[in-house]
Amino acid sequence: xxxxxxxxxxxxxxxxxxxxxxxxxxxxxxxxxxxxxxxxxxxxxxxxxxxxxxxxxxxxxxxxxxxxxxxxxxxxxxxxxxxxxxxxxxxxxx
Numbered sequence: 001x002x003x004x005x006x007x008x009x010x011x012x013x014x015x016x017x018x019x020x021x022x023x024x025x026x027x028x029x030x031x032x033x034x035x036x037x038x039x040x041x042x043x044x045x046x047x048x049x050x051x052x053x054x055x056x057x058x059x060x061x062x063x064x065x066x067x068x069x070x071x072x073x074x075x076x077x078x079x080x081x082x083x084x085x086x087x088x089x090x091x092x093x094x
Contacts, residue, residue, distance in 0.1 A: 023035065025088075027081070027084060029081060030081060030084045030085065030088070033069075033072060033085065034069065034088050037065050037068050037069055038065055040068070041061050041064045041065050041068065042061065044061075044064070045060075045061050059093060062092040062093050063092065063093070063094065065092045066090075066093075066094070067089075069085050069086070069089035069092075070085075070086065070089045072085060073085035073086050073089070
């Protein structure tokens, strides 16, 4: 997925994801969007388990990340940002 896991420590806080930059993405807007998308969908999976007792697969989470990034790319006014988000979306399996 383009993650640089070598830069992550064993215990890392959520706020460190923005400073360590495990995505190796140069554009801070894109990095923030992709990280938010991933964390948002992990949270949705957790909520499905806690509140609805639904067990979601990693593939389901990955597909939602892909779909969200494509949706969000359509709202970008910058063609380069749009292309980057579409590029990131392709890293998630269909």
